[in-house]
Amino acid sequence: MNVSVVLFTADLRLHDHPPLRAALDGSRQVVPLFVRDRAVDAAGFAVPNRLAFLADSLRDLDAGLRERGGRLVLRSGDLVDEVCRAAGEADADEVHLAADVSAHARRREERLRAALEAQGVRLHVHDAVTTAVGPGAVVPSSSDHFAVFTPYFRHWSQQRLRTPLRAPGPVRVPDGVGSQELPSRGDLSGLSPALAEGGETRGRRQFASWLRSGIAAYEDRHDDLAGDATSRLSPHLHFGTLSPVELVHRARRAGGPGAEAFVRQLAWRDFHRQVLAARPRAAHADYRTKHDRWRSERTAREDVEAWRAGRTGYPIVDAAMRQLRHEGWMHNRGRLLTASFLAKTLYVDWRIGARHFLDLLVDGDVADNQLNWQWMAGTGTDSRPNRVLNPVTQAKRYDPDGAYVRRWLPELRGVAAPAIHEPWKLPGPDRASLDYPDPIVELSAGLDRFRRAREAR
Structure with missing residues (x-):
């Protein structure tokens, strides 16, 4: 044979x-x-x-x-x-x-x-096909995995990665092995209107463009919501149409602070995989429980529906949620903001948000999605579990001109910054002319509820 x-x-x-x-x-x-x-x-x-x-x-x-x-x-x-x-x-x-x-x-x-x-x-x-460094390649002396990213990254960075392989030459397939017809996206319904195109050819072209014109500025601009300055390679990494080993090698050859920041994000991806490999239950259970008595989907139904629909009354949160529905993708800063808002400002079970993300994200990945949600909910590997992101403060910092909000909330396109991030403060006639809801919760009330819940545990 x-x-x-x-x-x-x-x-x-x-x-x-x-x-x-x-x-x-x-x-x-x-x-x-x-x-x-x-x-x-x-x-x-x-x-x-x-x-x-x-x-x-x-x-x-x-x-x-x-x-x-x-x-x-x-x-x-x-x-x-x-x-x-x-x-x-x-x-x-x-x-x-x-x-x-x-x-x-x-x-x-x-x-x-x-x-x-x-x-x-x-x-x-x-090993090291879907990751740059295999989950078992980097372990501390006292445990089966790293629970904190910084020491993990230090050891990860010292690993010698294998040399990327070229694409193969001739491939001979034996006769007599039948195949079903390949699927087509044209046969599917319910897609996000601006869903990205898949495939290795597209992924390699996208990465080459990113190396030429995007990676150098990544360190300075990766949180710029309106600038859309991230690589958008996460779907290709999820489906393996790009090799993380090759991406690390080529980014390091490019060099500079932007490339270093990009490689650090690839290390975060490997970090989550080594956590999940060691603690499989983290896909659905708290990695570090705070014994939260989260609001369920039944008890917080109206709040959850407003969050999913992008109608919370907080423009930066709503813009990110509408981007998710339209593109099947969301800017990373938007992911942090929307997760913090649901889990901490609304005090809703993080699993409800994680499931919604998995329903829409083209890069929906169990390790990254679930552990990032736990990181934001304060039940994961985060060393500051009570951190809460203020959506107004974050909006003014990462979307100062309101361009990101205007892109996704057409009902606010006529509002100038910084008022666009707090439209409830507009004068009466101006506020009344907007088809946009008031905030579903006051930030101070949400913060107080979260802190009291954590302190009660």
């Missing part, structure tokens, strides 16, 4: 793909396989925005393989059953895939290994 299966998961690319290169070693034939895992669908993670980006990425991956003489094999169902079936059809003796950190992925890997061994097939799992 001289056939391998490479199972693509969150690594939908040809450049810097260790499992694919290993599967092709020795001029082997290979089955490039992607399985639409029904367990992921059942868990509610197969939402329209991510399915559209996935469809783009699968089609781009298939096109790249066909340029090399191969093709992508698509199956749907139980992942373990489908991989074993494909290996049997191809008479393969080994399967290669990238390591993952979620509890579901790790259980799935154990099941897959046992099932493949039963039919005489070896499973090879590759």
Whole structure:
């Protein structure tokens, strides 16, 4: 036997793909396989925005393989059953895939290994494919993971990353391995109107442009809401159409404070993955509980609905929430502000906000999303759990001219800064002319409720 299966998961690319290169070693034939895992669908993670980006990425991956003489094999169902079936059809003796950190992925890997061994097939799992540094590569002497980012980053920065791999040459796929038709975003409904395009080709073009004209200013401008000066590469990292290892290498070659700040964000991504790998329950339970008695969706129904709709009466919060619905993406500063507002100003369970984000974010990722929400709710790795972001102060600092608010709140486009961030203070006739709600809560009242709740614990 001289056939391998490479199972693509969150690594939908040809450049810097260790499992694919290993599967092709020795001029082997290979089955490039992607399985639409029904367990992921059942868990509610197969939402329209991510399915559209996935469809783009699968089609781009298939096109790249066909340029090399191969093709992508698509199956749907139980992942373990489908991989074993494909290996049997191809008479393969080994399967290669990238390591993952979620509890579901790790259980799935154990099941897959046992099932493949039963039919005489070896499973090879590759680290540092979906991360720059694998979760187990950096650990403190006294624990199985770092709970604080700063010491983690210090050790992470000292790691020697592997050299990125070139895209492969010819890919030969054995005959007799059937495939389903590839999906298309045109078959989907309920998409955000301005959803980004997926695929490795688009991702590499976007990253090259970012290196030329964006990364140098990143340190100074990454919090500028109106300037939109972030890389917007998070969807490509989530689906693995770009390699984090390659991104770190190329950013370091570019050099400068902007590149260093960008690499630090990639390290945060790895940090969250090593936390989740060590504490899988953090995907749905407090990492460091404060024994909060959060308001539930039932008890805070009107507040939650206003937050989701971008009608809280706080323009910067509402602008960010409307960006999320329109683009399936939100500026990072907006994510912090909206999360702080829901969890601390409204004192609503962070899981309600995290679920809404996962329903819409094209980069919706269990590790980053859940742990960032906990960081803002004060139940995660944050060393200052009672920190509250004031939306008015933040708006005046990060959107001083009100350009971001005007972009997403057309009903406020005629209001000048700084009044645009506090429209409830406008003179009576001016205020009455706006189709915009009053604040659903006074900031002082929300802060007092949060502090009393934490102190009572």
